[in-house]
Amino acid sequence: MVEMAKLYLHIGAHKTGTTALQGAFDAGRATLARHGVAYPRACWYHHAQHRIAFALKKMADSVLGDVPDFDAELAELEAVLDGVAVAVISSEEFFALTPDRIVRLRDGLAAHDVHVIATVRRPDTMFLSIYNQKAKQPGNGFGRMVSAFLDRPETLDGDISAGRCLGGWLDVFGADRVTVLRYEDGPAVPQMLRCLGLPKDLDLPAGSANASLPGAGVEAMRLAKALKFSTEAQRNLLVVAHHTFAGYPPYYMSLEDRRRIVALFEAENAALFARVGQDNPYTPDIVSVRDDTPRPNIRMRDLMALLGEVLDDPAR
Known part of the structure; x- marks a missing residue:
């Protein structure tokens, strides 16, 4: 086997544009290949290489119904x-792997020059x-x-x-092999293309976004459950x-x-960013909203x- 020059391991996190990125890379595989970057259809689940992450976490594949080996x-x-x-190998299910599983993945990919790319987001x-x-x-x-969840948001x-x-x-791969991106710095696809050394305006098809539900819809669904x-x-x-709630405001939190x-x-993020040579951008004083009127x-x-919407459509 020819030793790989570079394997970019995109690990998420969830809710940082991963769905859009994976969809764009899947649809744009031919374009990426012309620029020397493979996005392989292996370990495949929903536009990305999730099954290898599922295997490490002992998670079931909801499509095939198995727990990957x-x-x-x-x-x-x-x-x-x-x-x-x-x-490029991508799965947001990698993000929260325990150190022993990260070691197993590192050892499994030892034949390759692995570089980890992660995206973080402001906690609120x-x-x-x-x-x-x-x-x-x-x-x-x-x-x-x-x-x-306000006392312990991580729960x-x-x-x-x-x-x-x-x-x-960072412990397993070292800070020199981990790139930490910020969600707030722009869409996921251009940020990833920049990491790959490709033009940020490379013509890739738009991936499907995981659209949020307005606040009224969120509460209606929560109450239904x-x-x-x-x-x-x-x-x-x-x-x-x-x-019904298209155009309504997003979920409100004070x-x-x-x-x-x-x-x-704050302390945890300060330590994280210090390890990668950056200042912590996530401090309480930068949090603001244009309209903080309680609603x-x-x-x-x-x-x-x-x-009324339901009654207007008897088929529902």
Whole structure:
């Protein structure tokens, strides 16, 4: 096997534009190949190489229904990398791997020159984006209010704790092999292209974005789960909510709570950025919103509008 010049391991985190990036790289594989970069269809699940991450985490593939085997996935990946000079492997499921699993991945890829690329996000907006995702997803039983997570935001999702997650990658690979990008610095695709040494305006098809649901829709979905609506009813509600609440404001969280979340991770993020030679950009004093006027995420008339939408379409 020809030794690879560079293997870029894009590890997420969740809610940092990974879906759009993976979709664009999948659709633009031919364009990337013409510029000397492979985006291999190995360990494949939903536009990316998730199955090798699933194997390390012992997660089931929801499409095939199996729990991937790490050695088998690694062998599949190695087969398509033979003779390739530069490749990108992506999965946000890598981000929160424990150090022992990171070591196993490093050792499995030892024949290659691996460089890790991670994207972090300001803790309060990360928190809200993950909450939105969990609340809107039908069938997951998630019906808890935001207030349940304010004392320990990482219990909503471990990816919010970027310093803890990336600490293992820095320990295993070394700071010289880990690039930390910031979500706030621009869209994921141009940032990744810059890391690859490619033009940021390279003509790649747009990947599908994982659109957030307005605040009223988030609350309607959360309440549906708390009230034990069936999964099918939740799916129908999500469709109607997207239509009914189009143009409504995003989910509201007070400036005080936003700053509180950022403050909880300030020391951890300061240590993380110090390890990669950067100043911590995520401090409570930079958190601001244009309109901090308190507003309910859903009102009675919003619920009535939702009901009216359903009644207007008997097929629902």
